[in-house]
Amino acid sequence: MISLYRTGDSILHRAPAGWKLLGLAVSALIISLARPGTxxxxxxxxxxxxxxxxxxxxxxxxxxxxxxRLRWVIVVLGGALVVFVSASAAVQSTGRVVTLLLLAEAVTRTTRTSDMLDVLRRLFRPLRAFGVDPETPALAVSLTITMVPVLAGLLEQVRDAQRARGVRLGVRSAVPLLVLAMKHADDVGDALSARGLGR
Incomplete structure (x- = not known):
């Protein structure tokens, strides 16, 4: 798995991985269920x-x-909601999504992948009683949390490459992004196979 962890000595870097994941889960639940105003x-x-x-x-x-990195999420999602719903709904719904993405990025940037997987393995350990290997759902959740920052980074690579060649950005950017995303998926698949989970 490609790690997004960045070394540091901040508060979140020092916090236990379990507490960070719990905080992210609780935040996601509260933000999703609440209907806050603008x-x-x-x-x-x-x-x-x-x-x-x-x-x-x-x-x-x-x-x-x-x-x-989140500008296209804001533009596309917010723009669609402004057109089809209202400006207030656009601010509220897009704001919730962006808030969760920012918090998820903070967690992935300050938590080692190994620490995150250890917590998730312990969390899913009771599933052994039903014949489920805890490693599988742990990896699935970890990959889900880290996917948005990964895709944002890939998009930035595509944009930098196109700017360097003087190519105007547009819908064609989706093709190289798709290629990079598939390559990333292959890398993840190889990592899973190396751990004995790709069979």
Whole structure:
């Protein structure tokens, strides 16, 4: 598995992986079930940005970069909601999604993959009673958490390459992104096979 972990000495870096995953799960549950107004949504976004900046030790530049990676999610999702629903719904729904993505990125950037898998294995250990290997759902959850930052990084690679060649960005960007995503999937498959889980 490709790790997104970045070394550091921030609060989140020092926090146990289990508490970070629990916090992410509880945050996702609260944000998904709540129906906050526009002001509350903006507050959530501010808190998520603060977690990335201070908790993950990313600073203002790291926060700006995290928002920049999510710009297409904001533009596409927010734009669609403005057109088909309302501006208020666009702010609220897009804000919830972006908040969760920022928090997920903060967790993946401050948690070693091995630590995350250890916690998830312990969490899924009771499934052995039903004949399920805890390693399989643990890897599935871990891959799900890390996939959004991975795709954002791949998209940034595509955009940098196209800018370097003077190619105008557009729908054609989806082709090289798909190629890189498939290559990433192959790398993950090889890693799973090496762990004896690709059979």
């Amino acid at each position: 002001g509350w949504t903006l507050l959530l976004l501010g808190v998520a940005s603060l977690v990335v900046a201070l908790g993950a030790g990313a600073g203002a530049r790291g926060v700006a970069l995290a928002w920049w």
